[in-house]
Amino acid sequence: MKICFVGHVFHQKTQSHAFFTDILRRLGDVTELYSDPDGSPTCDDALIRRLAAERFDRILFWQTERxxxxxxxxxxxxxxxxxxxxSVARLPELFWQRFVKSRFLSFSRAHHEALQRIGCVSHHFQYFPDPGVAPARAIVTDRLDGFFWERVPRSAVNRERVLAQCCLLGISRLHLHAVPDFADDDVGPPAADPEGVALSTSRWFDRREEYDHVAGTPLFFFAPRELEGIGMASLEAMARGQIVVGPSRPTLNEYVAHGTSGLLYEPADRADLALRLPLDRTRLAAMSIAARRKAEEGRRSWLKDIRRLISVVADDGTRWSRHDYSGTFVTDIQRAAHARMARAGDRPADPVTDRREHRDGGAERSQRASADAGEYRRTGS
Structure with a gap:
């Protein structure tokens, strides 16, 4: 089989798609071509001419739907x-309806379901990288620390928002990696340390190992963007047993269960009550273990699902039966329950009071919410 992979030029450097092209090579010869969506209007003309002239059995457009x-x-x-x-969350349905003769491989459940609603043929997959060896992680509650790579400073996920969340979560130290995706968005290092949070910064690392050490040591890992394609950095953090804090938006909310394997917040809410959980040592340790377990189980599921991916690309006619329950529904239930706990009695949420309530009665309500979620998983209703 002669296959053409059309990728985004930015990923030519990061190689975040390498796992996918490796799978394609099991099917035949793979030609890799790259598009520059941020370049001039004519920069892809040569690419278009080659695709129009050369015969391929399969052409896969990885984030190059344009x-x-x-x-x-x-x-x-x-x-x-x-x-x-x-990159596609805000595209209208009319754009996708033009591709009814094509097929889709969707790494976001939300977009997969949106495509199906308008009659497109979509196959959903959830990728997990190799989690490697589980690192040893000590939970020290009197000096909680976090890491944040500020990739889009002018978005809703920026240093000011993360610093406010550090105060809500009792995080006393934060490392800020102040390197945006685009140089024009660079706002530089902070002018002064914020009150109550010890801040360290970096601008770049010479070696990947240096980044891994700085990013992987803190207990909390703040997701760098509001929306993700797959979200490799957050998945790597989960594999390290870090507690990922991020927006309740795809695809992060398709990987993280709020209050169980991470913490999700509403980007439009500056002081999201669902973040004000009683985070004692026992709960933090349980969340760290759950994040690692999710990464391990997800990896095992992905490795099994590669056969289905190959079958779909080859279009070999195999029919695959799958149970694909929505994890975001359970997350919504958990977030709502935690927000109600923090709002108890229509009083302002207070971490100390919330801990007392959690001990005396909140645990029972949380168990009921978990039971409801468990019933949902069993019935798939």
Whole structure:
């Protein structure tokens, strides 16, 4: 089989798609071509001409649906679109309806379901990287620390928001990696240390090992963006047993269960009550273990699911039966329960009072919410 992989030029450096092209090579010869969506209007013209002239059995457009759009008039066979949620979340349904003759591989459940609603053929997959060896992690509650890579400073997920969350969570130390995705967005290091949080900063690392050490040591890992395609950095953090704190948006909320394997907040709420959980040593340790376990179990499921991915790309006619229950529904239930606990009695949420309430009665309510979620998982209703 002759396969063409059309990728985003940015990933040519990061190689975040390498796991996918490695799988494609099991099916045949793979030609890798790259598009620059942020370049000039004519920068992809040579790429378009080559795809129009050369015969491929399969063309996979990895986060390059705009290239696929330009090729629609040619009605090329074997086109498979692999969108990433962070770059397509705001595209209208009309855009996708034009691809009814194509197939989709969706790494976001939310987008997979949106595509199905408008009649597109979509197959959902959830990727997990190799978690490696479980690191030893000590939980020290009197000096909690966190890491945040500020990739989009002018978005809702920025240093000011993260510092406010550190205060809510009792985090006393934060390392800020102040390197945005685009140089034009660079706002530089903080002018002064914030009150109540010891802040350290970095601008770049010469070696990946240096980044891994700085990013992987703190207990808390703040997700760098509001929307993600897959969210490799957060998945790597979960594998290290870190507690990921991030927006309750795809795809992070498709991996993290709020209050169990991480913490999710509402980006539009500056003081999200659901973050004000009683975080004692026992609970922090349980969340760290749950994050690691999720990474391990997710990896095992992904490795089993590779056969289905190969089958879908090959279009070999195999019918696959799958149980694909929504994890985001359970997360919504958990977040609502925790917000009600923090709001108890219509009083302002107070961490000390919340801990007392958790001991005396909140645990019972939490158990009921968990039981409801467990019943949902069993019935799939």
């Amino acid at each position: 290239v696929a759009e330009r090729l629609l008039p040619l009605d090329l066979p074997g086109c498979i679109i692999v969108p990433m949620y962070d």
